[in-house]
Amino acid sequence: MRPLVVVPAHNEEQCLPHTLAELAREAPGLDVVVIDDGSRDRTRHVAREAGAKVITLPVNLGVGGALQTGIRYALERGYDVVVQFDADGQHDPRDLPRVLAPVLEGRVDLSIGSRFVSDDPAYRAAPMRRAGMMLFSLVTSLAIGRRLSDTTSGFRAYSRRVMWLCLDYFPQDFPDAPLLIWLARNGVRWTEVPVTMRPRVAGTSFYTFTRKAYYPYKTLLASLLACWRAPRKEEPST
Amino acid sequence: MTRAQLIAALIAALVALVVLELVRRRRLSEDFSLLWVLATLGATMLAFWSGLLTGITHALGAKYETSTIFFFGILFVLVMLLYYAVKLTALIQEVRRLAQEAALLRLKVEEKVGDDAATRPGRSA
Numbered sequence: 001m002r003p004l005v006v007v008p009a010h011n012e013e014q015c016l017p018h019t020l021a022e023l024a025r026e027a028p029g030l031d032v033v034v035i036d037d038g039s040r041d042r043t044r045h046v047a048r049e050a051g052a053k054v055i056t057l058p059v060n061l062g063v064g065g066a067l068q069t070g071i072r073y074a075l076e077r078g079y080d081v082v083v084q085f086d087a088d089g090q091h092d093p094r095d096l097p098r099v100l101a102p103v104l105e106g107r108v109d110l111s112i113g114s115r116f117v118s119d120d121p122a123y124r125a126a127p128m129r130r131a132g133m134m135l136f137s138l139v140t141s142l143a144i145g146r147r148l149s150d151t152t153s154g155f156r157a158y159s160r161r162v163m164w165l166c167l168d169y170f171p172q173d174f175p176d177a178p179l180l181i182w183l184a185r186n187g188v189r190w191t192e193v194p195v196t197m198r199p200r201v202a203g204t205s206f207y208t209f210t211r212k213a214y215y216p217y218k219t220l221l222a223s224l225l226a227c228w229r230a231p232r233k234e235e236p237s238t
Numbered sequence: 239m240t241r242a243q244l245i246a247a248l249i250a251a252l253v254a255l256v257v258l259e260l261v262r263r264r265r266l267s268e269d270f271s272l273l274w275v276l277a278t279l280g281a282t283m284l285a286f287w288s289g290l291l292t293g294i295t296h297a298l299g300a301k302y303e304t305s306t307i308f309f310f311g312i313l314f315v316l317v318m319l320l321y322y323a324v325k326l327t328a329l330i331q332e333v334r335r336l337a338q339e340a341a342l343l344r345l346k347v348e349e350k351v352g353d354d355a356a357t358r359p360g361r362s363a
Contacts, residue, residue, distance in 0.1 A: 055342065058340055061338070068338060069338045073342055
């Protein structure tokens with residue numbers, strides 16, 4: 001089983017060197033690909049200098065679009081597992097084995113690194129954000145009939161089956177609750193594993209004010225429609 | 239024929255001409271012209287056949303002919319907007335797919351050529 005770490009990066013020249021160095025140190029031997037999502041800064045060169053493989057998108061597609069590029073690449077090159085990993089240093093590479101293990105062992109197709117499984121006291125979100133997270137966790141849990149604590153986690157591992165499904169439908173800017181509902185409805189076996197999230201190292205988040213305001217509407221609508229959409233019958237072709 | 243009917247007919251004819259000319263010059267595709275041609279045809283018919291508008295107004299239960307005109311006018315605009323939104327969505331999906339393919343192909347070229355100078359994106363030039 002060959003895993004691939006996919007790191008979507010949009011204007012992350014400040015965070016990437018640290019993140020990639022830490023990845024190389026804490027998780028040696030893992031293939032890493034950085035998806036430069038139409039950055040206007042030196043993201044691409046910084047990633048190259050750190051020794052990572054870089055896929056450069058000519059335009060900015062959003063987190064989902066970048067991830068989907070990484071998934072296409074992984075399928076093309078015969079990787080068995082894709083791990084989604086944030087460029088901003090939020091994710092701890094020491095958690096990688098724990099997130100990867102359930103998929104590598106073939107127990108599940110989708111493994112989600114969750115902040116809330118172990119009730120990590122170090123993680124404290126702002127009240128509004130916390131309320132939103134609870135709402136989407138509730139919506140998702142209701143939709144799939146099983147408790148899912150962290151829908152907004154960007155630390156996930158996907159099996160080949162999930163990658164196939166992600167080619168077919170992948171929310172482009174917020175690949176969260178609707179994606180998880182869609183995957184669960186397709187009979188994807190999943191689990192949550194506890195991880196710790198840290199504050200971003202530097203730079204600015206993808207979630208600007210307008211995106212934060214728009215997120216609830218789009219995610220709620222897409223979640224409801226994901227419940228309604230018929231599951232796929234057969235695997236799509238590349 | 240009242241003056242208002244004459245003006246309506248003239249404008250409809252003018253719009254139809256502009257649409258057809260745009261299609262002739264390939265500035266507008268035949269698919270996009272369809273709704274416009276239908277709308278101008280409808281307007282021309284209403285202009286020349288005054289009984290039609292009154293008939294439709296009665297059938298709809300509206301009080302005034304102007305309401306009927308505005309109703310269909312707004313309906314036309316809404317259908318048009320929705321049609322464009324659908325087309326835009328399709329375009330966005332196509333562009334996204336193309337960008338992803340381009341990025342993956344670029345990587346393959348870079349792996350072959352080694353240096354990325356040859357494939358540097360246009361915006362840096």
